[in-house]
Amino acid sequence: METLLQPNVVPLREMLESRLDDGEIKLPVLPVVATQVIAMANNDDIDLSDLSQLIHKDQALAGHVLRIANSVLFAGNTAIVSLQQAIARLGVNMIGEMATVISIQGQVFKAKGFGKEIDQVWKHALLSGFYGKEIARAMRKNVEAQFLCGLLHTIGKPILFQTISDIQEEKGLIPQNEANIPQLIDLLHPRTGQLACEKWKLPRQVQACCSFYLNRDKTSEFQDSVAMTYLGSRLAEWCLDGSELSVDTLRQEPVFTELNFYPDEVDALLEKRETVLNLMETMVQA
Amino acid sequence: MTDYAHDIVVVGSGPGGLKAAIQGAKAGKRVAVVERDRNPGGACVYRGTIPSKTLLEAAQTIIRLKHNAAVFDFNLREDLEVATLIQRLDKVTSSHNHSIRDQLNRNDIDLFHGRAKISGTNQVTVQHVDGGESILHAETIVLATGSRPRTPPDIPVDHENILDSDSLLSMLYLPRSLTVLGSGVIACEYASIFSLLGVKVYLIDRSERPLAFLDEEITDFFLQSFERHGGTFLGGESIQSVQWDGVSEVATTLASGKVIKTEKNLVALGRLANVESLQLDQVGVACGPRGHVLVNEDYQTSVPNIYAVGDLIGPPALASCSMEQGRRAICHALDMDPGHAFNLVPIGIYAVPEIASVGLSEQEAIQKYGKVCVGRARLDETARGLISGSEAGLLKLISDEHGKKILGVQIIGDNATDLIHVGEVALLNGNEVSFFQENILNFPTMSEAYRIAALQLLNQCHRVGALA
Numbered sequence: 001m002e003t004l005l006q007p008n009v010v011p012l013r014e015m016l017e018s019r020l021d022d023g024e025i026k027l028p029v030l031p032v033v034a035t036q037v038i039a040m041a042n043n044d045d046i047d048l049s050d051l052s053q054l055i056h057k058d059q060a061l062a063g064h065v066l067r068i069a070n071s072v073l074f075a076g077n078t079a080i081v082s083l084q085q086a087i088a089r090l091g092v093n094m095i096g097e098m099a100t101v102i103s104i105q106g107q108v109f110k111a112k113g114f115g116k117e118i119d120q121v122w123k124h125a126l127l128s129g130f131y132g133k134e135i136a137r138a139m140r141k142n143v144e145a146q147f148l149c150g151l152l153h154t155i156g157k158p159i160l161f162q163t164i165s166d167i168q169e170e171k172g173l174i175p176q177n178e179a180n181i182p183q184l185i186d187l188l189h190p191r192t193g194q195l196a197c198e199k200w201k202l203p204r205q206v207q208a209c210c211s212f213y214l215n216r217d218k219t220s221e222f223q224d225s226v227a228m229t230y231l232g233s234r235l236a237e238w239c240l241d242g243s244e245l246s247v248d249t250l251r252q253e254p255v256f257t258e259l260n261f262y263p264d265e266v267d268a269l270l271e272k273r274e275t276v277l278n279l280m281e282t283m284v285q286a
Numbered sequence: 287m288t289d290y291a292h293d294i295v296v297v298g299s300g301p302g303g304l305k306a307a308i309q310g311a312k313a314g315k316r317v318a319v320v321e322r323d324r325n326p327g328g329a330c331v332y333r334g335t336i337p338s339k340t341l342l343e344a345a346q347t348i349i350r351l352k353h354n355a356a357v358f359d360f361n362l363r364e365d366l367e368v369a370t371l372i373q374r375l376d377k378v379t380s381s382h383n384h385s386i387r388d389q390l391n392r393n394d395i396d397l398f399h400g401r402a403k404i405s406g407t408n409q410v411t412v413q414h415v416d417g418g419e420s421i422l423h424a425e426t427i428v429l430a431t432g433s434r435p436r437t438p439p440d441i442p443v444d445h446e447n448i449l450d451s452d453s454l455l456s457m458l459y460l461p462r463s464l465t466v467l468g469s470g471v472i473a474c475e476y477a478s479i480f481s482l483l484g485v486k487v488y489l490i491d492r493s494e495r496p497l498a499f500l501d502e503e504i505t506d507f508f509l510q511s512f513e514r515h516g517g518t519f520l521g522g523e524s525i526q527s528v529q530w531d532g533v534s535e536v537a538t539t540l541a542s543g544k545v546i547k548t549e550k551n552l553v554a555l556g557r558l559a560n561v562e563s564l565q566l567d568q569v570g571v572a573c574g575p576r577g578h579v580l581v582n583e584d585y586q587t588s589v590p591n592i593y594a595v596g597d598l599i600g601p602p603a604l605a606s607c608s609m610e611q612g613r614r615a616i617c618h619a620l621d622m623d624p625g626h627a628f629n630l631v632p633i634g635i636y637a638v639p640e641i642a643s644v645g646l647s648e649q650e651a652i653q654k655y656g657k658v659c660v661g662r663a664r665l666d667e668t669a670r671g672l673i674s675g676s677e678a679g680l681l682k683l684i685s686d687e688h689g690k691k692i693l694g695v696q697i698i699g700d701n702a703t704d705l706i707h708v709g710e711v712a713l714l715n716g717n718e719v720s721f722f723q724e725n726i727l728n729f730p731t732m733s734e735a736y737r738i739a740a741l742q743l744l745n746q747c748h749r750v751g752a753l754a
Contacts, residue, residue, distance in 0.1 A: 137444070142457050144457075221376050257416060261415070
């Protein structure tokens with residue numbers, strides 16, 4: 001990876017690595033809603049009205065949630081006009097999931113000058129989360145944990161885009177669409193993601209997936225979850241518009257064997273593509 | 287496709303399959319083992335016995351720390367991750383995996399990773415995970431494919447809100463509340479462990495008491511402990527429906543009209559034999575009405591050179607028995623003497639508290655012999671129990687009406703599953719009750735409970751004898 005980098009990007013790499021080493025990278029604050037929703041599974045004090053109130057505090061977030069709840073995928077015969085109604089119809093988990101997704105997108109997935117890149121990373125993260133659930137279900141593992149792992153496994157990428165944007169503003173050094181920036185992001189995002197997870201005190205399973213999904217042999221725990229996250233990530237890549245990943249190449253992924261997916265089980269997983277894409281589109285369009 | 291020739295092919299590498307394979311190899315035969323999963327060991331290692339016991343160990347540590355809160359200033363963290371509770375599991379399963387592979391290597395046993403189909407009376411077709419196939423030929427085939435959780439068709443297990451024992455332990459956090467359907471071993475183990483961990487647990491079953499095959503006094507004791515830790519048992523209840531309410535809870539509606547709402551629901555309504563992919567009907571291996579493979583006393587199926595052992599053949603479905611069944615199946619196939627038939631099976635239930643049983647329960651003994659004598663010892667009142675601050679526990683020694691022949695031992699309490707072996711050996715050796723009175727046991731130990739129970743039993747018999 002290192003040898004592929006163009007010389008003109010190396011200073012940027014040095015700057016990013018130095019910020020990572022010195023802990024000077026600006027990590028966004030995990031949105032309150034996301035923190036609360038993640039903690040909710042474990043907190044006796046939060047009930048339906050708490051979640052509703054929490055979302056109400058952020059009008060833009062409330063509007064987003066209601067738009068998704070009224071989308072073709074989720075809406076029933078009657079229009080959903082309130083958050084309480086949305087929660088009653090779709091459930092705390094689904095509304096919490098929506099709120100987490102939207103708030104993370106709003107506060108973390110942003111970087112001046114990198115709109116297109118961020119958009120792709122965001123779609124990929126959503127697809128990874130939804131495909132992660134399908135993989136977990138097929139393996140008789142708990143699906144809610146895997147959604148979070150998929151959604152957040154590339155959380156380091158938007159943070160790095162933002163950092164590059166900051167550096168650019170501060171120093172005026174880097175051309176905005178430098179061709180090798182994506183390589184740099186690919187190289188450094190697991191480490192950045194790990195820092196964010198630590199700061200946000202996310203569950204150890206999520207931390208392991210962020211840090212090791214590209215280096216599965218390096219993790220000593222949560223091996224299955226890390227491998228599922230990698231597979232979800234690859235399946236998400238395959239789902240994205242303009243993907244160069246063919247289904248035949250995808251089928252050759254050793255991770256299928258690693259997770260003990262037999263050919264008929266691989267087929268069943270690939271057939272979930274439309275379902276997963278529909279969920280992602282719904283979230284993105286709202 | 288490649289063909290391989292062996293003397294014995296064992297399908298499944300759980301406790302029964304592994305023991306059969308090693309027994310065959312020790313007898314000088316060429317043995318192959320086919321395993322569907324990535325690693326050998328079976329559900330026992332990765333989804334059943336070992337994970338649940340690792341969680342139990344964590345729960346027991348918590349109880350000990352709670353008892354010594356003054357020393358350790360201990361409080362259970364509110365955001366405790368399930369993974370933290372079973373963080374040793376990866377190490378335990380990995381060590382076990384290495385140990386099994388080592389045993390297979392040492393005995394020159396070939397391991398094939400794939401799904402097996404019995405394609406002939408002497409032939410097993412293996413579909414590998416990459417889609418390739420191998421054909422294995424053998425004189426003897428041993429089926430040991432184990433079992434999986436049974437999901438009744440009307441209960442929508444989604445592994446998110448409604449779980450089975452496979453997906454339960456991959457929850458991110460401990461739930462606030464949990465309904466457990468069933469009252470067998472798996473249901474009671476998880477219900478009592480989660481209850482101890484502070485989860486509000488409802489245990490629901492159609493039978494009037496949990497673990498109905500056990501001594502009634504022992505199950506009463508179990509229920510008292512379960513309820514003391516905050517659990518609720520609803521016996522004699524039929525389940526009408528189980529539904530995720532679409533909001534925040536799983537609603538379990540009972541025929542009596544009660545509706546129990548909890549955050550998660552565990553379906554533990556028995557297990558199903560893994561027979562489907564074997565396609566046994568093609569070679570004429572007969573199965574019973576509940577899907578178990580039918581075998582004779584030598585574990586032969588209806589096709590004489592095909593044997594079946596373990597969960598596949600139904601109760602008692604214990605890892606310990608499966609091992610012995612595997613050994614005996616091979617002994618029969620190779621015309622070797624397997625030794626005396628085993629008719630004494632100790633049962634270990636890794637609940638909180640632990641439960642163990644060997645021989646007859648008090649009710650079974652009365653049914654068989656009419657009059658019996660029973661001696662009891664409270665484990666928490668032994669010197670060792672007092673020192674270690676044990677939870678309440680009970681050891682019951684059951685004998686004939688003369689206070690001589692030991693008929694059974696029933697234990698509930700700390701280390702019951704180990705402690706039972708003293709009673710098992712006494713039963714196997716034909717020792718009388720007085721054996722525990724006349725011989726020396728270490729002091730202070732939990733085993734001392736045997737002596738206490740024996741003394742009580744003998745006193746009781748003498749009193750009855752004097753009055754008569």
